Amino acid sequence: MIRRRRATMPLSARIRLLLVDDHPVMRAGLANLLSLEKDFQVVAQADDGEAALRLWHQHRPDVCLLDVTMHGIDGIETLRRLKAVAPAARVLMLTSSEAPEDMAQSLKAGAAGYLTKNVQHDELVQAIRSVHAGGKAIDPCMVDSQPTTSGGSLLTPRELEVLGLMREGFTNTELGRLIGTSTRTAKAHVAAIIEKLQVIDRTQAVARGFDLGLLKTAPVRPMTRRP
Secondary structure: OOOOOOOOOOHHHOEEEEEEOOOHHHHHHHHHHHHOOOOEEEEEEEOOHHHHHHHHHHHOOOEEEEOOOOOOOOHHHHHHHHHHHOOOOOEEEEEOOOOHHHHHHHHHHOOOEEEEOOOOHHHHHHHHHHHHOOOOEEOHHHHHHOOEEEOOEEEOHHHHHHHHHHOOOOOHHHHHHHHOOOHHHHHHHHHHHHHHOOOOOHHHHHHHHHHHOHHHOOOOOOOOOOO
């Protein structure tokens, strides 16, 4: 019996990837997943920003997948340093952060895309191919997080929602549960609101929200507290 060999794509034609994430299990799982694609090749993996910069210069990957939250220098600062020495580097942020500020800073620093880690496999694959081809890729769940102007302030729709919940006195943990994000992301939203409204704490933020008329349209949802 003659077995046919499965056709493989030449290494020179594959999209060479650098994975940067400080969670070993996440990084290994991602590497295994992407290696199943015949046109992908994971050439290096890094667990922090310093290693990412060193490995990028060593391997010159086609696309770098970069986490935002890491120990040492974070992903956004890593991106800034990389783009400073390699302006043409193609970087796709892949992170658990849903904070609009993280996305805005990443895109401003030169990222070609921003995806959250709950993205579907086929969407991630398509995003990598798009970035490699010179395109952009934004996670659909982040599309409505673009800034909008209201009452002289600059709050995203999600921040308006959080401001409405802040009026009810919810903690960051409760806010995260209500809006379906982590406590860290909820905390980032609160900090962004305080900064944008130019106040010093939550109480002043709510008062300022009333002054500007922001809370009239901010959605408020009841929360079922656990006994």
